[in-house]
Amino acid sequence: MMFKFLYPSHLFSFLNKGISIISAIIIPFLFLSLIFALLISPQDYIQGDTVRIMYVHVPAAWMTLMCFGMISFLCILTFLFKTKNTILLYKSIAPIGLSLSLIAIITGSLWGEPTWGTYWVWDARLTSMLVLMFFYLIFIFSYKFISNQNLSLKVCTGISVIGLINLFIIKYSVNIWPTLHQTESIKIIGRTTVDSSMLLPLSMMLLVFFLYCALIFLMKYKSEVIRIKKKGLKKI
Amino acid sequence: MNLDIFVMNGYGVYVWSAFAFSFLVCFILFVKTKRTLKKLENEFKKEAMSLSDEKVSALKNKKVAQEILNTQQKAH
Amino acid sequence: MLVRAAKKRIKILVATLSLLILIAIFSLVVLRDNILYFLSPTEIKNSENLNYSKKIRVGGMVKTGSVSINNNEINFIITDLSNEIFVTFKGTVPNLFSEGKGVVAEGKLKDKKFFIAKRILAKHDENYMPPSAEKILNKDVK
Incomplete structure (x- = not known):
């Protein structure tokens, strides 16, 4: 089989190692990043201290987009090749993405009030981000509550494909339409408009968020594998 | 004591609540995940113990099952 | 295979x-018209079927030197560098509202050149830097 490396028996021994390594380094790294984000990094020239909200808002938003991208990829893979083990993978990612989308929306509105003068507006970026959160919710519901596995997979694939289109809408919303939300600052092509003194805490926090996602993912995946092996015990 | 870090020119309430909220959500998700994992590990161990001897020897050849039981022993 | x-x-x-x-x-x-969060002064000038009784939003830059405050009433000009619209507003503006910066005004049009705002939102750009870096940048421009 082409997806043999995804089999639980190959992955399981790495899970424990991964979990212990990440849980050992994440706490010191979190404190270091927080010191940079809240104390060392400078104020913004117009936004003052509110710019510090960026250090949780942006990583959370990026990671939630990345999680949905991964889910869509895995879901489509499962649908096309009927690989059972990829189901465990996307089930383990979805709750992380949901939590992060909630964080991105709430911190975003806490950033909006002191800068824009409002907690919420219905502009293209904010609305499409809210839609993403609902996509996560429906996605989780449809694998939790649809007991027919075949049907559940079809529904999940449908949601993830539509959600994938929404993902591109989120990404490009600030460029296509006039929005209250500012356009992107960190560009792969072109000049990044975040000063290096702020880019450092931002990338540190991004790494912290990434490690956190990896940790939760490994723990959730391990739980799913044990759940399956537990069923297997009865059949020996 | 210097209160500037908490006040942040009046923006402190927004900044701190944003950080606190993020931390809270992450913490809740972590605790929930950890609890489920622990519960499943314990249940697995219980069921493995209740198996008959002949089944236990069959279990010895299962790599993943052994790993689950091993991590349990370390945790206790 | x-x-x-x-x-x-x-x-x-x-x-x-x-x-x-x-x-x-x-x-x-x-749905483009509904997705557009605000219109620019140029779009208002060019559009033919404007609804004067409907709430709309106008966005652009606060023209430098155009802000005047008297008795809780703020008057300023929103510009997109090619066209302008005069805005009057009663109430408090967000902290980030200032001349030369982005703004979105929500309210009703009186005519194509005059806008009565009920709410003012500040729009900031995608540049993040410490105040010291901004001073250096301004010196370079001058």
């Missing part, structure tokens, strides 16, 4: 995906 069933599923997926993308693009184009 792909199984025939998998090939069939790929076809289904590609067909669904392209159909969905078409639907998405179509509905975004149709």
